[in-house]
Amino acid sequence: MPSDFDSQKKADEIDAAYRVSDGCYLIGSLERGVTVYNQQVRAHNLAWALWERRGTNPIRSVAIVGGGIAGLTVAACILARFDASTKVTLFERLWDLDPLQQGADGRWLHPRIYDWPQYGSRAPGASLPVLNWSEGRASDVARTLLASFGKFCSTFAADAGRLTVFLGLQNFQLDVARKQIDYVATRTVREGAHFHLDRREGRSTPFDCIIIACGFGLETATSPFPFTSYWRNEQLGQPLLDGSQRRYLVSGFGDGALVDLCRLTVERFRQDTILYELFGRRLESLEETLQIELDRLGKGANIYDFLVKSEDELFAEARREISNRIRKDTSVVLHLRGRDGNIKKISDIFGPTSSILNRLMTFLLFRSGGFSLNFQELEKAVATTGIPTENVLCRYGANTLGHLQDMIADYDAVKARLLEMKEKREQLPRRLWHPGAFPSPEQQRGLENG
Numbered sequence: 001m002p003s004d005f006d007s008q009k010k011a012d013e014i015d016a017a018y019r020v021s022d023g024c025y026l027i028g029s030l031e032r033g034v035t036v037y038n039q040q041v042r043a044h045n046l047a048w049a050l051w052e053r054r055g056t057n058p059i060r061s062v063a064i065v066g067g068g069i070a071g072l073t074v075a076a077c078i079l080a081r082f083d084a085s086t087k088v089t090l091f092e093r094l095w096d097l098d099p100l101q102q103g104a105d106g107r108w109l110h111p112r113i114y115d116w117p118q119y120g121s122r123a124p125g126a127s128l129p130v131l132n133w134s135e136g137r138a139s140d141v142a143r144t145l146l147a148s149f150g151k152f153c154s155t156f157a158a159d160a161g162r163l164t165v166f167l168g169l170q171n172f173q174l175d176v177a178r179k180q181i182d183y184v185a186t187r188t189v190r191e192g193a194h195f196h197l198d199r200r201e202g203r204s205t206p207f208d209c210i211i212i213a214c215g216f217g218l219e220t221a222t223s224p225f226p227f228t229s230y231w232r233n234e235q236l237g238q239p240l241l242d243g244s245q246r247r248y249l250v251s252g253f254g255d256g257a258l259v260d261l262c263r264l265t266v267e268r269f270r271q272d273t274i275l276y277e278l279f280g281r282r283l284e285s286l287e288e289t290l291q292i293e294l295d296r297l298g299k300g301a302n303i304y305d306f307l308v309k310s311e312d313e314l315f316a317e318a319r320r321e322i323s324n325r326i327r328k329d330t331s332v333v334l335h336l337r338g339r340d341g342n343i344k345k346i347s348d349i350f351g352p353t354s355s356i357l358n359r360l361m362t363f364l365l366f367r368s369g370g371f372s373l374n375f376q377e378l379e380k381a382v383a384t385t386g387i388p389t390e391n392v393l394c395r396y397g398a399n400t401l402g403h404l405q406d407m408i409a410d411y412d413a414v415k416a417r418l419l420e421m422k423e424k425r426e427q428l429p430r431r432l433w434h435p436g437a438f439p440s441p442e443q444q445r446g447l448e449n450g
Contacts, residue, residue: 011053021417030401030422034216063210079153098142107138109136132148156444240329249387250393257395260393278364303350319364336375339396
């Protein structure tokens with residue numbers, strides 16, 4: 001069991017990594033690896049650190065900005081860990097909690113698959129003490145998490161004053177230095193896992209602690225091309241029913257772009273089964289070999305040369321499988337340029353801007369002739385290829401600093417710190433809290449009844 005000194009030291013380190021200013025924290029928005037699971041781990045770590053440091057930093061009022069999965073997780077952690085004297089206020093800009101993943105039937109979530117080929121990365125369960133879940137459609141994961149959040153609220157926030165949830169923010173400004181939030185929003189009343197609208201109000205409210213859990217913002221739209229969020233339902237992965245063949249252009253090289261590249265180019269593509277289909281019984285031995293090589297190359301390495309060198313030995317069968325599964329009703333151009341036009345060749349995108357799995361899939365598709373390439377400016381690329389505007393998918397991620405600037409009134413005063421956080425990226429998604437730190441609703445009811 002860690003000593004009190006070790007716990008305090010670890011809590012202080014977490015506090016320093018997440019702190020924007022005294023009493024104001026940011027969860028994961030400027031980190032790499034902003035997956036659902038990683039954000040939940042960061043939420044657990046921060047809540048535990050705040051609890052460990054409560055002697056020097058007493059907290060009676062907590063504001064959580066963002067009602068997505070990270071915000072719900074840190075809210076539930078605080079409700080479970082702190083006593084009833086600590087009040088939580090949750091702000092969500094849209095009209096329901098976890099609005100991104102709700103109804104997203106075409107997207108698949110897995111706790112750790114983007115860590116592949118690390119040991120345990122294929123395990124289907126998150127195994128978290130608060131708001132646990134297992135791999136599945138994003139819509140099913142959202143349903144599980146929202147139901148679980150309702151149970152935490154019923155157990156740890158039965159007193160209506162313990163948790164306040166505001167939806168539909170019309171005006172929202174966060175003053176970091178004063179730890180104050182100005183808002184116009186609609187207060188809600190909870191019934192089970194649902195939050196019904198009550199009354200609209202505007203306030204300027206100070207808090208002991210403010211936690212920004214807003215993710216990285218919505219993706220950047222690129223005029224004049226259509227914009228559909230990664231989490232909205234569409235039919236890209238389904239065969240065309242009119243007998244036609246269509247051409248698409250996918251612009252970008254992050255995980256979102258590369259997943260859509262796979263959906264448009266691989267017949268019967270499913271993220272949850274593709275590894276098993278490509279490697280079968282060889283999967284475990286391949287993972288061991290890959291992990292050794294990746295450790296040798298070092299974190300953040302460009303793996304293109306390694307993939308080329310190892311292609312015949314490690315990936316020949318997988319390449320043949322992919323070659324046999326190239327879609328016949330689509331043809332795809334992968335548009336690669338980068339924000340500064342610095343992408344000049346396919347090998348440039350095999351650095352740490354995407355997961356190992358998606359880089360491997362892209363490599364196999366490229367070697368199988370599954371897509372063509374274009375490095376021109378986007379408008380010129382579309383004109384050159386003759387691809388219809390409605391078939392252009394731009395996956396450029398979000399302008400996270402701009403997203404934060406929109407909500408922070410004294411942004412200029414904290415900009416240097418935010419840039420430092422983006423540069424250092426010290427919020428590693430490792431489990432740092434002590435086992436048993438967060439009681440479950442079942443454990444709490446057992447204590448109350450015992």
